[in-house]
Amino acid sequence: MDFTFSEEQQAALEAAKALFAGTAPDKVPSPALAPGAVADDFDRTLWTRLADTDLLSLLLGPEYGGAGLDPIALCLVLRESAKALARTPLLENTAAAIALQAHGSTEAKEELLARTGRGELVLTVAAHGRTGHDPAELAVIARHEPNGTWVLDGTQTAVPWAHTADIILVPAHTHDSGRTVLALVPRHHNGVVLTEQISTTGERLAELRLDSAEIPERHLLHADGAWEELRLLLTTGTCALALGLGEKVLEMTAEYTGRREQFGHPLATFQAVAVQAADRYIDLRAMEATLWQAAWRISSGAPGALPAAGDVATAKIWASEGVRRVVQTAQHLHGGFGADTDYTLHRYHAWAKHLELSLGPAAAHEDALGNLMAAHPLA
Numbered sequence: 001m002d003f004t005f006s007e008e009q010q011a012a013l014e015a016a017k018a019l020f021a022g023t024a025p026d027k028v029p030s031p032a033l034a035p036g037a038v039a040d041d042f043d044r045t046l047w048t049r050l051a052d053t054d055l056l057s058l059l060l061g062p063e064y065g066g067a068g069l070d071p072i073a074l075c076l077v078l079r080e081s082a083k084a085l086a087r088t089p090l091l092e093n094t095a096a097a098i099a100l101q102a103h104g105s106t107e108a109k110e111e112l113l114a115r116t117g118r119g120e121l122v123l124t125v126a127a128h129g130r131t132g133h134d135p136a137e138l139a140v141i142a143r144h145e146p147n148g149t150w151v152l153d154g155t156q157t158a159v160p161w162a163h164t165a166d167i168i169l170v171p172a173h174t175h176d177s178g179r180t181v182l183a184l185v186p187r188h189h190n191g192v193v194l195t196e197q198i199s200t201t202g203e204r205l206a207e208l209r210l211d212s213a214e215i216p217e218r219h220l221l222h223a224d225g226a227w228e229e230l231r232l233l234l235t236t237g238t239c240a241l242a243l244g245l246g247e248k249v250l251e252m253t254a255e256y257t258g259r260r261e262q263f264g265h266p267l268a269t270f271q272a273v274a275v276q277a278a279d280r281y282i283d284l285r286a287m288e289a290t291l292w293q294a295a296w297r298i299s300s301g302a303p304g305a306l307p308a309a310g311d312v313a314t315a316k317i318w319a320s321e322g323v324r325r326v327v328q329t330a331q332h333l334h335g336g337f338g339a340d341t342d343y344t345l346h347r348y349h350a351w352a353k354h355l356e357l358s359l360g361p362a363a364a365h366e367d368a369l370g371n372l373m374a375a376h377p378l379a
Contacts, residue, residue: 003292005076012073015053016080019046023084040204041164043087050088051119059098064113070299071233075240075291082244085351087203089124089161091237096123096169099182099230103223108184112167124165126156126208127234127359137180137227140172140210148217152183152191152210162187162194162206170208171227182221182230189213200354201347232298232312235359239291239312242319242355246284246326249348253277253330256337273333280329283322290315306372313369319355320362327352 005013023046050056058073060066067073074094081090097116100109100123115121130139140154152172162168168185185192191213197205254277257267267273294315297308304311327349331338334345356362 003296005072008067008069009073009076012055012058012067012069013076013080015055016077019049019053019055020080020084020086023086042089042161046086047088047119047122050090051117054117056090056093056119057117059094060101060113060117064101064109065117070295071236072292072295072299074233075237075295078237078240079244079247082241082351083248085245085347089122089165091234091241092124092160093122093165095230095233095237096125096167098233099169099221099226100184102229103182103221103226104184105218105220107218112184121167122161122165123167123169124159124161125230125234126159126162126168126170127231128156128158130155130157132157136231137171137173140170140183141175142172142181142183142220143175145214149214150181150183150217150220152185152213152215154210156208156210157205158197158199159194159206159208160199160203162208163196163204168208169230170210171230179222179224180227182226183215184219184221185210185213185215200350202350228309229298231359232294232308235312235316236291236294236298238355238358239287239294239315239319242323242352243284243287243291245348245352245355246280246287246323249326249330249345249352250277250280250284252345252348253280253333257333260335267333276329276333280326283318283325287315287318287322290318306376310369310372310376313365313372316360316365317362317369320357320365323352324356 054067055077057064057066058069058077059071061068078091081088093116097113101113112121116123127136129136136156139156140152143151145151152170154172156170159168166187168187170183170185171180172183173180187194191211193209193211195207195209197207199205254268257273257277260267294308294311296302297304297311330345331349337343338345340346
């Protein structure tokens with residue numbers, strides 16, 4: 001495997017670094033992000049800048065105004081966004097757009113994709129199921145009506161950005177065959193009810209209730225495997241966010257322990273501090289290696305002993321466990337500052353906990369990996 005980034009991927013990375021420079025919470029204080037506060041909307045100013053620099057359309061084809069890049073490029077951008085705790089639905093919007101581009105009807109693609117790439121239309125994904133623990137594709141039933149429309153009934157929980165996105169991509173199982181389809185559900189639509197939920201990050205999530213919501217045929221994605229592809233991309237993108245956050249936190253910790261003195265010496269010179277920091281550096285390198293392995297597999301479709309889901313599960317195990325250890329060690333080495341909710345590190349800890357559990361904690365992915373290994377004994 002060669003994880004050297006292409007010129008196009010490197011260009012996307014450099015654009016992301018330039019865009020997110022100076023936008024970290026420690027550099028841009030905001031009353032909306034104070035401890036205990038709930039933000040009403042995502043960062044629309046940053047969203048416009050993402051669109052203006054073509055980072056919202058990275059993975060879209062040229063016919064829709066995009067660059068036609070792969071998930072590796074997306075993960076590079078997400079990694080940088082997490083260092084700044086960028087409050088945008090970049091992952092969900094891109095993942096939903098790619099699913100639509102790959103499996104949507106011609107009418108829906110022409111209607112939505114170019115506008116999505118320009119930032120005019122915001123997409124998100126309902127991926128957590130009815131309770132946050134059961135499979136998302138089983139939480140909603142899709143029933144085909146004689147008039148050609150589809151009727152959706154069910155509940156999805158913890159839907160990110162649902163209160164401000166324009167369209168929610170909802171997995172559902174069909175009433176007759178039990179196949180999984182993906183439905184493009186407008187936020188303002190008959191039969192759609194959103195109830196506010198709050199994440200550990202202070203962002204608004206939503207419980208999405210669908211009560212006989214009618215969706216036209218052109219807004220349904222029927223292809224076999226479409227939901228699995230979308231879920232793998234969302235999980236891999238979450239791993240990229242965890243990596244970027246962890247790297248920023250370790251950088252903050254190195255800076256703090258390098259200038260903070262005890263007994264006349266910087267904390268960083270103490271062996272106990274150095275050993276803990278070194279362990280967390282190893283965690284981050286393992287998170288990075290498994291992330292690029294997973295991103296490469298879902299980007300290239302390259303064959304392996306296990307399906308790509310095995311690489312994605314491995315990356316998520318490391319991301320969940322690793323980011324938790326990194327922020328816990330950072331708080332410990334920061335001493336009293338690590339417990340101060342007014343200090344920037346607290347926000348990174350809150351986001352780390354959210355990412356750790358998002359789309360399944362480490363234990364859930366360990367179970368999934370074990371099942372894959374059992375089903376592929378030659379691996």
